[in-house]
Amino acid sequence: MLEVKSTTGLVALIGYPVGHSLSPLMQNAAFASAGLDLVYLAFAVAPPDLPAALAGLKALGFMGANVTVPHKEAVIKYLDAVEPIAARIGAVNTIVNKDGRLTGYNTDAGGFLRSLREAGFDPAGKQAVILGAGGAARAVAFALAGAGCAALTIANRTLEKAGCLAAELTGLKVPVGACNLQEEELRPRIEGADLVVNATSAGMAPAVEAVPLPAAWLNSRQWVYDLVYNPLETKFLRQARQRGCRVISGLGMLLYQGAAAFTLWTGKTAPVEVMRNVLLKATGEPM
Numbered sequence: 001m002l003e004v005k006s007t008t009g010l011v012a013l014i015g016y017p018v019g020h021s022l023s024p025l026m027q028n029a030a031f032a033s034a035g036l037d038l039v040y041l042a043f044a045v046a047p048p049d050l051p052a053a054l055a056g057l058k059a060l061g062f063m064g065a066n067v068t069v070p071h072k073e074a075v076i077k078y079l080d081a082v083e084p085i086a087a088r089i090g091a092v093n094t095i096v097n098k099d100g101r102l103t104g105y106n107t108d109a110g111g112f113l114r115s116l117r118e119a120g121f122d123p124a125g126k127q128a129v130i131l132g133a134g135g136a137a138r139a140v141a142f143a144l145a146g147a148g149c150a151a152l153t154i155a156n157r158t159l160e161k162a163g164c165l166a167a168e169l170t171g172l173k174v175p176v177g178a179c180n181l182q183e184e185e186l187r188p189r190i191e192g193a194d195l196v197v198n199a200t201s202a203g204m205a206p207a208v209e210a211v212p213l214p215a216a217w218l219n220s221r222q223w224v225y226d227l228v229y230n231p232l233e234t235k236f237l238r239q240a241r242q243r244g245c246r247v248i249s250g251l252g253m254l255l256y257q258g259a260a261a262f263t264l265w266t267g268k269t270a271p272v273e274v275m276r277n278v279l280l281k282a283t284g285e286p287m
Helices: 023-033 047-059 074-078 084-089 108-119 135-146 159-168 183-191 235-242 251-266 272-282
Strands: 009-015 038-044 064-067 094-098 101-105 127-131 151-155 176-179 195-198 223-226 246-248
Touching: 009 023, 009 047, 023 038, 023 251, 023 272, 047 074, 047 094, 047 101, 064 251, 074 101, 084 101, 084 135, 094 251, 108 135, 108 246, 108 251, 127 135, 127 183, 135 151, 135 159, 135 195, 151 159, 151 183, 159 176, 176 183, 223 235, 235 246, 251 272
Parallel strands: 009 038, 009 064, 127 151, 127 195, 151 176, 195 223, 223 246
Antiparallel strands: 064 094, 094 101
């Protein structure tokens, strides 16, 4: 049983909603395994309350925080500093509080890339389509571009937002296009892609029947990655598997971004296998 004392350090998860998150289970197990007197707590923070929540991190002496949907981009203007990679991406998912100064980091990009390569996909020279243009999509886009992807397409419900992200990627010397989610625009790009990444919340519990696009657009030579990890196999991944695609869940990205955040907060190497086993147990997967 987790023991919380008056000396226990605090780490937060800030998002809206947060009830689906497995980060508290993962990080608390990691803290316990490392013998650290820390506790990780999740807080549902509505967008209008974000500035007050960040001020609260300082006032209450939180060691740091994770930031999730929908705050990864909005949080930046309330921080005291942002490390260069996170500033380039334009999204923060990890905050470190040192001496009352909040510094933002992005561990999503590295976590995504590590999990993608661990699954067996090398993005170098490949074509990819990213569904979504929010904070998670930004991290994925910069990760793929930096890894030598041959071409990227950013597809989003709001074309203007997709276009803005595409424009920000032009300095990385990767051809980047933008389109909306309509069939006549998106389907030809999907059919020509080696990798399709769902970086939207479509399919996340409790709306588990939602899919970001029809499975009929997919083909068996493709890899499909869904950043959603609750449920572990989304309807989108299940349908993609049925089409013969190789599929990757968002659990690996959750694990590796969390491991990097753990190190930023504590200065210690994260107990990755402990964290992995907790996640697998929570999702009912064999260990």
